[in-house]
Amino acid sequence: MTLRVESLTLGYGATPVLRGLDGAFAPAALTAVVGPNGAGKSTLLKGLAGLLPPLAGRVVADGTVAYLPQQAEFDPGFPLTVLDLVLLGHWRQCGAFAAIGPGQRADAERALAAVGLAGAERRLIGALSLGQRQRARFARLMIEDGAVILLDEPFAAIDAATTADLMAILHGWAEAGRTVIAVSHDLDLVRRAFPHTLRLGGDTIAWGPTATVLPRREAADV
Numbered sequence: 001m002t003l004r005v006e007s008l009t010l011g012y013g014a015t016p017v018l019r020g021l022d023g024a025f026a027p028a029a030l031t032a033v034v035g036p037n038g039a040g041k042s043t044l045l046k047g048l049a050g051l052l053p054p055l056a057g058r059v060v061a062d063g064t065v066a067y068l069p070q071q072a073e074f075d076p077g078f079p080l081t082v083l084d085l086v087l088l089g090h091w092r093q094c095g096a097f098a099a100i101g102p103g104q105r106a107d108a109e110r111a112l113a114a115v116g117l118a119g120a121e122r123r124l125i126g127a128l129s130l131g132q133r134q135r136a137r138f139a140r141l142m143i144e145d146g147a148v149i150l151l152d153e154p155f156a157a158i159d160a161a162t163t164a165d166l167m168a169i170l171h172g173w174a175e176a177g178r179t180v181i182a183v184s185h186d187l188d189l190v191r192r193a194f195p196h197t198l199r200l201g202g203d204t205i206a207w208g209p210t211a212t213v214l215p216r217r218e219a220a221d222v
Ligand SMILES: Nc1ncnc2c1ncn2[C@@H]1O[C@H](COP(=O)(O)OP(=O)(O)OP(=O)(O)O)[C@@H](O)[C@H]1O
Pocket: 012, 017, 035, 036, 037, 038, 039, 040, 041, 042, 043, 044
């Protein structure tokens, strides 16, 4: 699986946020995207997901890309059960209005069991805790089956136990050959769990092994 960017410039209107980014994401591995508020981390993920067209340069991906936006951007807007949410992960194979078969339902139930939500199929998303909702969103990502998986601050406001469970899922994805890219402000977690890091922030972009990009705990950690 190849995911690389070539002279990638992203922004809004004519205003660039990220300029001339070049490089390749480590395949079948975890990469963290870090940097201060406003550095362009979410913008980069939207560009990689194909949701924001480049102002210049390009994204080269030779597989499917699944994208988990920030929880704050997630509002189903209508009553949705946990099972409905997970089944939405099938849209790529089925299209928006196709009927869901028993095999797909079984896949969704398996994914819910894998994230610790077995038996929660009929609960309403709005009635779940933030951590439970994030588990359900991870189950949907499993169903999407992307070769590349992009996650925007997946552990924001998530407790240590749930973070550990979800991190185990990220590691499993990488071991299964998926390229996993996650935005995080938790630099301790990044140092512990992510072998590669892309640090954004104006002209001080750094990209490589985490031990090189984030050598030690600094007062300026963001
Ligand atoms: N839809 C939009 N229209 C115009 N400008 C935007 C839009 N979304 C983001 N921006 C601007 O782009 C810049 C980068 O925003 P982005 O959300 O990518 O940063 P970030 O690194 O993810 O920040 P945070 O850590 O706060 O989530 C900011 O200056 C922001 O105001």
